[in-house]
Amino acid sequence: MKQPALNNNIHLLADHLFRHESGKMVAVLTRLFGMHNLELAEDVMQEAFAKALKEWTFGLPPNPSGWLMLTAKNKAIDVIRRERYSKEFARETSMLLRSEYTTAPVVEKLFMEYEIQDSQLRMIFACCHPALAPADQIALTLKTCSGFGVQEIAAALLSNSETIKKRLQRAKNTIIEKKINFDIPLGSDLKNRLDIVLHTLYLLFNEGYKSCDKEEIIRKDLCEEALRLALLLTKNNITNLPKTNSLVALMTLLAARLDSRLNEDGEIVLLADQDRSKWNAELMRIGLHYLNMAAEGEELSTYHLEAAIVAEHSMAKSFQETNWQNIVNLYDHLAQMNPSPTVHLNRAVALSKLKGNEAAINAIKAIDDIEKLENSQYLFPAVLGELYANIGDKAKAGYYFKIAISLTSSAQEKKLLGKKMIFPEQ
Amino acid sequence: MSEFLLLFRGGDGPSAQESPEKWQAHMQKWMLWMSQLQEQGKLIGAQPLRGGGKVLSGTAAVVTDGPYMEGKEMVGGYLICKASDYAEAVEISKGCPILEFDSGSVEVREINVVSMQS
Numbered sequence: 001m002k003q004p005a006l007n008n009n010i011h012l013l014a015d016h017l018f019r020h021e022s023g024k025m026v027a028v029l030t031r032l033f034g035m036h037n038l039e040l041a042e043d044v045m046q047e048a049f050a051k052a053l054k055e056w057t058f059g060l061p062p063n064p065s066g067w068l069m070l071t072a073k074n075k076a077i078d079v080i081r082r083e084r085y086s087k088e089f090a091r092e093t094s095m096l097l098r099s100e101y102t103t104a105p106v107v108e109k110l111f112m113e114y115e116i117q118d119s120q121l122r123m124i125f126a127c128c129h130p131a132l133a134p135a136d137q138i139a140l141t142l143k144t145c146s147g148f149g150v151q152e153i154a155a156a157l158l159s160n161s162e163t164i165k166k167r168l169q170r171a172k173n174t175i176i177e178k179k180i181n182f183d184i185p186l187g188s189d190l191k192n193r194l195d196i197v198l199h200t201l202y203l204l205f206n207e208g209y210k211s212c213d214k215e216e217i218i219r220k221d222l223c224e225e226a227l228r229l230a231l232l233l234t235k236n237n238i239t240n241l242p243k244t245n246s247l248v249a250l251m252t253l254l255a256a257r258l259d260s261r262l263n264e265d266g267e268i269v270l271l272a273d274q275d276r277s278k279w280n281a282e283l284m285r286i287g288l289h290y291l292n293m294a295a296e297g298e299e300l301s302t303y304h305l306e307a308a309i310v311a312e313h314s315m316a317k318s319f320q321e322t323n324w325q326n327i328v329n330l331y332d333h334l335a336q337m338n339p340s341p342t343v344h345l346n347r348a349v350a351l352s353k354l355k356g357n358e359a360a361i362n363a364i365k366a367i368d369d370i371e372k373l374e375n376s377q378y379l380f381p382a383v384l385g386e387l388y389a390n391i392g393d394k395a396k397a398g399y400y401f402k403i404a405i406s407l408t409s410s411a412q413e414k415k416l417l418g419k420k421m422i423f424p425e426q
Numbered sequence: 427m428s429e430f431l432l433l434f435r436g437g438d439g440p441s442a443q444e445s446p447e448k449w450q451a452h453m454q455k456w457m458l459w460m461s462q463l464q465e466q467g468k469l470i471g472a473q474p475l476r477g478g479g480k481v482l483s484g485t486a487a488v489v490t491d492g493p494y495m496e497g498k499e500m501v502g503g504y505l506i507c508k509a510s511d512y513a514e515a516v517e518i519s520k521g522c523p524i525l526e527f528d529s530g531s532v533e534v535r536e537i538n539v540v541s542m543q544s
Contacts, residue, residue, distance in 0.1 A: 095464045096457070099472040101503065105450075105457040 018049060021065050022147035025072045027119035028110050030144075032076055032097070034090035035126055035175055035182040038144070044079060048072040073111050077103065090182065120145065121236055122182045124229055127171075128197040131178040136171040137200050138207075139164055146225045156222050157207060184238055194239060198247050198303070201226045205251050209258070223258065227251045234290075243301045246294035250307035252287035253314055256280040268416045272319040284314050305334040324354040341367050345383060357390045374400070378407035382417060389420060397421075429470065429537040430515040432505040434522065436498035436529035455523040463507055463518065472505035498529040512536065 022045055029041035048071040052064070061067040080089070084098045096102040109115060127141040138157065142148040148156065154164045174180070185193040208222025230248045233239040260278040263269050291307050309330045316322040331347035344367045352360030364370065364384060373380045385400030401421045405414050443449040463469040477500065481492045493500065502524075509515040515534050524530035 093464075095469045095471075096460060099460065100474050101453075101456045101472050101505075102460050105453050109457075 017064055017068070019147040021068050022049070023123070023145045024116050024120060025069065026144050026147075027123040028116055029072065029076055030090075030123060030126075030182055031110055031115075031119040032080070032090060032093065032107065034088065034094075035180050037087070037089065038172060038175060040079070040087075042144075044075050045072060047075055069111060073107060077107055080107070117232065117235060118184070120232055121239065122184055124197055124232070125184055125193055126175070126180055126182050128193075128200045129175075129178075129180045130193070130196055131180060132171050132174055133167075134200070134203075136167045136174070137196075138204060139167040140171040141200060141204065141229070142222075142225070143168055145229060148225075156219055184236075186238075190238065194233075194241065194244070197233070197239075198230075198243060201230050202247060202250075202303070204229075205254075209254055220258065223251070223255055227255060242294045242297040242299055243303060245290045246301055246303040246307050249287050249290035249294055250303050250310060252283050252290060253307060253310040256283035256287060256314065262412070266412065268412050270416075271313065276318065279314065287311070287314070302334060302338050305330050305337070309334070322353070324350055328354050341369070341373055341377075342379070345380060349383060352387060352390075357387045361387050361391075375403060376407070378404055378413070381407065382413075385417070386420065427508050427510055428515075430507055430509050430512075430518075431535045431537055432507065432515070432519055432522065433501050433533040433535070434503040434505075434524045435501055435531045435533065437502060437524040437527045438529075439502075452523060452526070455526075459521045459523060460505075462521070468508045468518070470506040470508065472503070474503040475501060477502075498531070506537070 025045040025048065026038075026041050029044050030038055033040050048068055051071055052068055056064070080097050080103055083089075084103075088094060089097050093106050096106050110119065123145055124141065127144055128137045132140065139153055142153045142156065143150075150161050150164050150168070153159075154161045157164070184190075205223050205226035208219045208224075208226065227248070230244065230251060233244045234248055256279050257274065259280070260274045260276075261269055269275075287307070288311060291304075291311055294304055294307070309327055312323055312327050312330070327350045328347065331343065331350055335343050335347055345364060348360040348363040351363055361384065364380070364387075367373065370380070374384065375381070381400040382404040385397045385404055388394075388400060389397035398421055401417050405417050408414060408417075440446075440449045443452065460469060460472060478491070479493060481490050482488065483490070505522075507515070507518060509518060512534065515536070519532040519534050522530075522532050524532060
């Protein structure tokens with residue numbers, strides 16, 4: 001097909017709109033066609049989008065997203081009429097889609113705003129189904145809920161297109177083999193399934209948050225997407241639980257600091273040196289609001305504790321005024337629930353402010369398998385180097401900084417560590 | 427469990443409705459009625475029919491336009507469902523939205539099971 005001459009602005013707008021609308025469109029179409037027809041839903045969404053690119057060249061419609069949804073709706077009805085006897089659509093509506101009495105009303109109903117939200121929620125649960133491998137869950141969520149392309153997913157997850165394609169294909173095969181449903185789990189199922197969804201969104205957010213290079217806008221998008229999907233969960237009574245609110249609080253409070261982590265030259269600024277006036281006050285306010293909501297009920301999750309720790313930092317007027325005692329207490333609690341080396345490492349950093357550098361070094365040295373971690377995970381030697389530098393042990397500081405530099409691929413982090421090696425007393 | 431054919435006659439079409447909203451509300455009722463049947467696993471098929479048509483008759487299969495009959499006598503649609511007996515099929519039919527109109531009627535017929543004689 002000959003590509004029509006396209007105006008750049010339309011492409012830009014379309015890219016942006018595509019991301020936001022494709023998740024909605026695929027969710028509604030999958031609700032109609034059934035999870036086993038996910039690819040058909042994606043095809044119909046792509047067709048609607050292709051039509052938009054062609055027709056918008058001559059001028060944008062007044063309501064582009066409404067135009068897209070209407071086009072998808074009409075295409076869906078075409079597909080249903082063409083394939084209603086040859087394809088098995090979604091179980092709950094398949095018979096209704098065979099009749100002209102009900103086809104149009106059913107499609108109309110599912111394209112209404114509140115049903116769209118419900119479908120998006122079902123899609124999140126389907127993408128985070130326990131039958132799928134965790135890495136596949138993340139890739140599929142980005143593809144179907146967030147409208148990321150294969151290359152974008154690869155860039156966001158520091159992977160390559162081939163790997164991502166394989167993951168998506170594997171996920172789609174599993175959906176069909178295991179007959180994964182497109183529904184919101186109820187009763188005793190809900191808790192476990194929601195836990196997996198929250199964990200996937202947590203990983204998605206961290207994947208974006210740990211990024212350090214300013215050019216990597218795509219990874220900031222990961223944070224936004226994780227937050228958007230988590231917020232979607234708070235809009236439904238079934239999934240709006242304290243744990244969900246605590247995750248939203250955690251993401252929002254962290255996001256408030258996102259822009260102050262790098263200076264004008266794109267270099268990392270440590271928490272102690274961050275200009276707190278640059279923290280986004282509105283996001284902090286929202287984060288604290290969700291943390292309050294999360295306090296309802298009995299359950300205390302790791303997200304509660306992590307959010308509370310970030311909130312302590314947020315509420316401190318300066319680094320010096322931080323309530324380290326509270327933070328160490330929260331880490332103690334967190335370490336009980338999630339005794340991971342990273343939690344212990346973070347606890348040790350807080351401990352260094354409360355009890356001094358030696359206490360922190362001892363705490364880190366007491367972590368299981370620390371010899372292995374020192375030489376394989378960048379953060380461990382980086383923190384140890386810092387602590388040794390603080391007590392004036394230049395030899396040990398240099399030793400650990402060198403290991404840390406060899407373990408990170410981030411130019412920004414190498415630069416920061418290099419600076420510390422030259423001026424270890426800073 | 428037997429199968430039954432429900433023939434719908436009469437009723438008002440969209441043109442006779444006061445407004446598109448009224449018509450939409452009416453179609454919602456068809457959806458609700460049929461959704462319940464689908465959920466109970468009793469719905470087999472259903473379609474509305476256009477007016478007009480052709481009739482073939484006799485050994486010569488003479489084709490004429492038609493059936494030309496009064497609106498309320500014309501079959502406007504059908505539904506096939508499962509029911510244990512006439513009583514249940516009639517009960518199902520009572521929910522049919524065509525009965526919202528004075529001119530509307532539902533004819534309930536049991537589908538015959540034809541056995542082969544050896």
